[in-house]
Amino acid sequence: MFSTDQFLMLIAFFFIIGVLTTKFSSRFGIPALILFIGIGMLAGSDGLGLIYFDDASLAQLIGIFALVIILFEGGLSTKWTTIKPVAVPSLLLATVGVILTSLIVAVAARFVLDVTWLEGMLFGAIVGSTDAAAVFAALKNHNISEKLGATLEAESGTNDPMAMFLTLSFITLLTTDHAGFLSVAGDFFIQMGVGLAAGVLLGKAASWLINRVNLESSGLYPIIAMGFALLTYSLTAVVGGSGLLAVYIAALVVGNSDLTYRHTIFSFNEGFAWMMQLGMFVILGLLVFPSELFQLEIIIQGLFLSTVLILLARPAAVFLTLIGFSYSLREKLLVSWAGLRGAVPIVLATFPLIAGLPNAQLFFNVVFFVVLTSALIQGTSISPAAEKLGLTGPKKVTPFHSLELVSIGKANAEIIEYTVNEETRVIGQTLSDIDFPPDVLINAIIRGETLVTPYGETTIENGDILYILVSKKRKKDLKTLLGERRSVPED
Structure with missing residues (x-):
């Protein structure tokens, strides 16, 4: 048992080491996701034994809190004028693309994991969404075409709600006798519609309040913005809407509005989102037990399902969804390869654990392994793939100047x-x-x-x-x- 001083010292080391790993991540092309999770696994009971952690409910709470902050920061930094031309194909990738990916993976999971069709569908839904932070961390030192970058950004920012909806829907179908597909389909339109409306309304309300209130300290404005992000998620979820979609839409509205202390708000949220990513990945690393994860059966199952996801499900979903849109073959190939899985599937894998489903622990371990392999294989090769396909320009040069906006x-x-x-x-x-x-x-x-x-x-x-x-x-x-x-x- 740690004393208060020892616990604070451990947290300090986690933050410092976690931030320093981002330097190695960008230099060696290793996704920060892997390094942060590695820190958690190393500190866990199967590693150095510093922390014993197996509370899936707490991990889920921290994960959702972190996702809210990360999505809010992503929406704030997204320019509507940039994503508007690709809004339709991006939204199709975030909805139809996720469904197609989930269905193809579900078929493989049904036989590889020897589960029922509904359980296979659940597994496919869990790994259905991509990770925006991981994709753009891998591409940040390269100039990718604006259309392609906007497509990946908009898709990654809006596909998490779809994956969460599918995951919760299949858990409901597995645990409730009277639930049916028609009622689930109806819930989809209600959740997305309420999420969209709530995001727009609360985003406008947040912008109005930030510009009207005259606070004594500029440091209080980011706190208001963060408070609205959490309020948007929770209030929307309480009334039956998609909280994650509402958060991203609200952030888009706020980020593309005229704001008092705009630079302060953006800088704070960028740093806080990084901290949330670090904390979330470390917690998820603590939650997994390497002795259970790296078993031969799990490795074989995980590798097979990763192969299906990376080489079949994702490309099929991208090529079918983008039919009729002006994307070249090379662009479709890169969008397919950039379908990097991150923390969201691991967070979603905690829902079956909490629901007490029979194969919940199996799903969690295999999902964790799929995410690790996706991050290692795709995350380290996105930039070389973009260069090979001729979709990057000169390496970005960071200006030396710095001028604070006030x-x-x-x-x-x-x-x-x-x-x-x-x-x-x-x-x-x-x-x-x-x-x-x-x-x-x-x-x-x-x-x-x-x-x-x-x-x-x-x-x-x-x-x-x-x-x-x-x-x-x-x-x-x-x-x-x-x-x-x-x-x-x-x-």
């Missing part, structure tokens, strides 16, 4: 970051020639890796990043001057 709440003004593009009306003009509205001032210009001090004869060039001090009442005028409909959002 919202000056009491002065009713903000500093806005704006990237000049070919559609910007003032491109090619000098600052002295531009008829800026009152209460608008260009504070700095970032050009490549150089900080340009603006003065009257400075010319605006394509790709410049402008930092503009503007009063809130002049934001609409500034938007009109720059000339892009969504360049600077209105209140």
Whole structure:
């Protein structure tokens, strides 16, 4: 039994080691998921024996809490203008694609695991969704085509609700005599419809409150945003909707709205989402017992089902779902290979454990092994595959500059970051020639890796990043001057 001081020291080591592993993850191409889970397995009773943990209910609670934070951060950082052109194929991948993947895996699971058809369907549903964080961690150092990146981002952000719905539905069918497929199908439309509506409404409410309340500390604004994320999930789930879908939609609304202390909110949620990923993966690593996982029978079953998932189910789902859309063969191949499984299937595998299903422990162990093999095989090869298919550009270069964006709440003004593009009306003009509205001032210009001090004869060039001090009442005028409909959002 740990004392309080020893427990806090252990947590500190977990956080420090967990964060440092992300450096090795990006350098050696090993997904952070594997490293974090490895930390948990090492610290568990089958490893160093530091922590004994077998509480599936607590692991599920932590996992869902972490998923809410991760989905919220993902939605905040997603630009609607980027995913709008691929919204339809992405949503089809997130719904029809998940169903097709689950069905194909279910057939294999029925015979490999020697279970009933319904249990096979349950297993297929558990491993049906992809992991956004793992995919983009693997691709973050490469320029992937905007369409392809947006497709993967939108699919990964919206397919978790479908996988959870299918998982819970099959558990209901297995545990309730009077449940039928028609009632389950009806529940699907209710859950998704309520989730969509709740996400939009609560997202707008969150944006309105954040912009209207005048708090003493800027650090309190991210707390409000996080509170709304948790409220969105729980309130939607209580009224019978998909809480995960609602969280992602709400985050999209908030992230694409004009926000006070926008940079502070985004930075906090990015760091907090990383912390939640670390904690969730470590907990899931503690929950599994390696002595049970790495048995010959589990290894054979896991390898076979992983092969079916990676080489048959995912590609079949992608190619069938994207029929009629303008995706090349190479793009479909990469989308197929980028179907990386992550923490969500492991979290979903705790539901049968809690429900007390006969094959629940078998499912959990095999799902865990499938996730590990998917992360190791696909996660380490996504970037080489993208390069081989010619779908990446030059390696991304991280700029050396850093300029904190602020919202000056009491002065009713903000500093806005704006990237000049070919559609910007003032491109090619000098600052002295531009008829800026009152209460608008260009504070700095970032050009490549150089900080340009603006003065009257400075010319605006394509790709410049402008930092503009503007009063809130002049934001609409500034938007009109720059000339892009969504360049600077209105209140």
